[in-house]
Amino acid sequence: MKPVIGITMGDGAGVGPEIIVKSLQHKPLYEMCRPVVIGDAKMIEKAVRIVNGSAAVKAIHSISEARYEYGVIEVLDLDLLPDDLVYGQVQAAAGNAAFHYVAKAVELALDKQIHAICTAPLNKEALHKGGHLYPGHTEILASLTGTEDYSMxxxxxxxxxxxxxxxxxxxxxxxxxxxxxxxxxxxxxxxxxxxxxxxxxxxxxxxxxxxxxxxxxxxxxxxxxxxxxxxxxxxxxxxxxxxxxxxxxxxxxxxxxxxxxxxxxxxxxxxxxxxVLGIESGVNITAGLKGGVIRTSVDHGTAFDIAGRNKADEQSLLTAIRVAAEMAPKQ
Structure with missing residues (x-):
């Protein structure tokens, strides 16, 4: 069976939704994994319009509902963001939501409902404003899995x-x-x-x-x-x-x-x-998380300066999803 990859949406005010939509327009991706987005369906719908995409967006409420069909972006919809979220700005609501996307992904990974996590970027200032005082994704994942010994x-x-x-x-x-x-x-x-x-x-x-x-x-x-x-x-x-x-x-x-x-x-x-060798396609992997949780991430930030403008390149996220599929347990 192809591994199920949970893609967390990151900070909704950043480029995360756009690069997710762009990545999931690559049909070969579906030949190596079963992707599902963990985030807010309304932001993914906005991103489809921004990038002039043709995919349909389907909000689901459990992983068992997912069908993983190319052309349909399935979003485990946590519905945490306000309708008036502004692109390119630090907002507490976006930071709080980004934390809860990751928390849900960890819950699903520990329950073996997904086989790996791939994270779109979050903003540390927004994360802190949202009440979650972590340096970043890695420390959140370590805390939620009870892991002390891990590495990048x-x-x-x-x-x-x-x-x-x-x-x-x-x-x-x-x-x-x-x-x-x-x-x-x-x-x-x-x-x-x-x-x-x-x-x-x-x-x-x-x-x-x-x-x-x-x-x-x-x-x-x-x-x-x-x-x-x-x-x-x-x-x-x-x-x-x-x-x-x-x-x-x-x-x-x-x-x-x-x-x-x-x-x-x-x-x-x-x-x-x-x-030097591959910043455009660089991927960050967190190794050693308890419960066998595999996490990959883009090697760039939220890019607030271009968010919502269809200028973000999806190559790093596309590679991160592929690497998550490669790194997912084979036994």
């Missing part, structure tokens, strides 16, 4: 990167890395790719210092202290992981096909090569 994966057609640390300063990032975290992230990478159907995935770990420390020449032995014990523990469990390798050559090697996933030590180490 960035995906492009040529490169997959998982992070030991993300949104912290560089000094704090290095301080936060330890053998236990290294092991857990390597295992997350292995488990995520294995659940997606990959046999014995090849994982490589970046060094922290230039040239991965070059046998103590650079740094203060961070690789040997913080990375190597975690890598060795994973190897002892049969995980196909190696490193640490110099980051300046590892991403090139991974992009040419030597490895299936790279473990980056800090935000910019992993994000910069991904953005």
């Amino acid at each position: 994966i960035l995906y492009t057609p040529k490169l997959r990167v998982i992070h030991l640390t993300t949104h912290v300063g560089l000094l704090k990032a290095i301080e936060s890395i330890n053998p236990e975290r290294t092991y857990k992230v390597v295992k997350l990478a292995h488990d995520t790719l294995t659940h997606a159907g990959m046999t014995r995935p090849r994982i490589a770990v970046c060094g922290i210092n230039p040239h991965a420390g070059e046998n103590g020449l650079f740094g203060n032995g961070e690789e040997e202290e913080k990375l190597v014990p975690g890598i060795q523990r994973a190897v002892a469990e049969g995980i196909n992981v190696s490193g640490p390798y110099p980051a300046d050559t590892l991403f090139y090697r991974a992009a040419r096909g030597d490895f299936d996933m790279v473990v980056a030590c800090y935000h910019d180490q992993g994000h910069a090569p991904v953005k």
